[in-house]
Amino acid sequence: MxxxxxxxxxxxxxxxxxxxxxxxxxxxxxxxxxxxxxxxxxxxxxxxxxxxxxxxxxxxxxxxxxxxxxxxxxxxxxxxxxxxxxxxxxxxxxxxxxxxxxxxxxxxxxxxxxxxxxxxxxxxxxxxxxxxxxxxxxxxxxxxxxxxxxxxxxxxxxxxxxxxxxxxxxxxxxxxxxxxxxxxxxxxxxxRDYDLFLLENKKEWVNDDSLCVFLDTNVPYHHDTLFTGEERNIDPASYYSRLRDFFSYLEEKYNYHIVIAAHPTSDYVRHADCFGDREVIKWQTCALVRKSMLVLTHESTSISFAILYNKPMIFLTMNSFKGYATFSNIEKCATALKAALINMDDYSRELDIKSLMYVNSEIYNRYIDDYIxxxxxxxxxxxxxxxxxxxxxxx
The missing domain is CATH 3.40.50 (Rossmann fold)
Known part of the structure; x- marks a missing residue:
């Protein structure tokens, strides 16, 4: 039939x-x-x-x-x-x-x-x-x-x-x-991300050597916790304050331009000023990653774009994430991809971020074959x- x-x-x-x-x-x-x-x-x-x-x-x-x-x-x-x-x-x-x-x-x-x-x-x-x-x-x-x-x-x-x-x-x-x-x-x-990758490759683009993209996951407000049953008590004010402080450190020390790739479920009109005066862009994650020179993330599935475009990644965690099953994957992802991991509550201001910007092409290629x-x-x-x-x- x-x-x-x-x-x-x-x-x-x-x-x-x-x-x-x-x-x-x-x-x-x-x-x-x-x-x-x-x-x-x-x-x-x-x-x-x-x-x-x-x-x-x-x-x-x-x-x-x-x-x-x-x-x-x-x-x-x-x-x-x-x-x-x-x-x-x-x-x-x-x-x-x-x-x-x-x-x-x-x-x-x-x-x-x-x-x-x-x-x-x-x-x-x-x-x-x-x-x-x-x-x-x-x-x-x-x-x-x-x-x-x-x-x-x-x-x-x-x-x-x-x-x-x-x-x-x-x-x-x-x-x-x-x-x-x-x-x-x-x-x-x-x-599905590969479809977006193919569409993006048909467009013209210019690489930005100062652009750093943060893959937002809407941590304090994401509705996934309703389905998993995990109670997540992440204080929004504390969470976004820690991100802003870390981003300011990168911008001041390295002259980076940090842009937020907003999560599809986010509403930064309702929750305004979470990222200070930084640009928050929705529905353009693939394009932003393509133009960037560094990708910051917790455990966003949009790391597919960073891998497809061979971009270095740094995984970010904080003390308040401890004890949550969801966030336990951050360290595991960093380890699996041999990428850097930074705890934003405990890092040295003397840290050389550029020394952490590396890509293991063999692992990236294997990830593409295995999951993309x-x-x-x-x-x-x-x-x-x-x-x-x-x-x-x-x-």
């Missing part, structure tokens, strides 16, 4: 960011109808409604589903020319999501092409056996065993059909803990590639 419609299962807030991220324009250009199902209240019922306004035109493309009954009824009414593009985590708590799709024989897919951090993507390492046991024993025994068997058992044994198609970015983008088997089409591709772009995969845009793969299956 020819696929004519894609339904994107969202587990986060529906907004313009998600609309662009899932290539609606490209999919429609290739002849597919596109619809979003926002499952945030179904998967994360504790998460409060978004306080951001959304363009009414794109909201027309989104169906908001709040209960299991609504979800199962909607799935049962799907036509057989539909392909679901799922972002719902494949774990035991979401069994009903994939069981319903299988019951009504709805094809579904995974797009494993989001940006990845090397420390997050690698398997967790432990200092010793005691640390391993402490981590594993946090969850009840039954829950841990159930989760283990759920992911390890063949999906068909528990009544779940295998995914129809999976797009992967990089050699390590593939996961063997998804509901797949020999019938699943595994398609090598590249990350499968070797020998097409430079066709991610969603054009996805569309082409679907059309090939119809032949």
């Amino acid at each position: 020819k696929i004519r419609k894609g339904i994107i299962f969202l587990t986060t807030y529906f907004n313009e960011i998600e609309y662009k991220r899932f290539g609606v324009v490209e999919l429609e250009k290739n002849g597919f109808e596109v619809e979003f199902w926002c499952l945030i209240k179904l998967i994360y019922p504790h998460v409060p409604p978004s306080d951001q306004s959304v363009n009414q035109e794109i909201t027309k493309k989104c169906v908001f589903i709040n209960t299991r009954q609504e979800y199962i009824k909607a799935v049962s009414e799907m036509n057989n020319d539909v392909l679901v593009i799922s972002t719902v985590p494949y774990d035991i708590s979401n069994y009903f999501i994939y069981r319903a799709l299988s019951t009504y024989h709805v094809k579904y897919s995974f797009i494993l092409c989001g940006p990845a951090l090397p420390a997050v993507a690698e398997k967790k390492c432990y200092k010793n056996f005691k640390a391993y046991c402490q981590d594993k024993l946090r969850a009840p025994l039954f829950s841990r065993l159930a989760a283990l068997f759920y992911r390890k058992l063949p999906c068909t044994w528990i009544g779940i059909d295998p995914a129809y198609i999976v797009l992967v970015a990089g050699n390590k983008g593939y996961s063997d803990q998804l509901p797949i088997n020999k019938s699943t089409l595994i398609c090598p591709s590249h990350s 772009k499968c070797p020998r995969s097409s430079d066709m845009s991610l969603w054009d590639n996805f569309s082409a793969q679907l059309k090939e299956q119809e032949v």
